[in-house]
Amino acid sequence: MASTPNWAAIDSDPRFQALHRKKTTFLWSLMIISVVYYFLLPIGAAYYQDLFKTKIWGPVNFGILFALSEFVVAWTIAYVYTRKANRDFDAMSAEIVKTIK
Template sequence: MASNINWAAIDNDPRFQALHKKKTTFLWSLMIISTVYYFLLPIGAAYYPELFKIKVWGPMNVGILFALSEFVVAWTIAAVYARRANRQFDAMAAEIVRDSNLIK
């Protein structure tokens, strides 16, 4: 069953524009956080090598733990986005679809 969706009507809906702005702002925030955290590793290793060499447990040092923490940060950011998308963005999109006359 093929349907013709009126994309112009969706694009002109103020709720869609609000959804797009909210989502874009949120994604940029997550990107900035992840980029700053990512670059803390090479910056820290370059400017604070003694800090990164501190032994924590056996051969593990602060630098290795910080590098491994980047995986945790990436997973956390993915989980935060998924949670927000499932709870807020998807609900807003469903409301727009439900309330709009999308099929010509």
């Protein structure tokens, strides 16, 4: 039967605190980028109507392309987080788990 981890020891470990700080900073950075980009659409549509009405190709205008780019940005942010988590955060947490039982 597997033993229960010593959560108090993990929480007080300076490596865990560093991991938590790094991860929190990184996630807040991604959140700020995504929120700013998200709100550019309604702000741009309200204050830069001529730009957003600009035809790009047939009935497709800049506003439609910008709205669709929201999906690209969301998937890019997910990809960036996944790479960072797999490369850095998982390695840091594995090291902590390996030494604390």
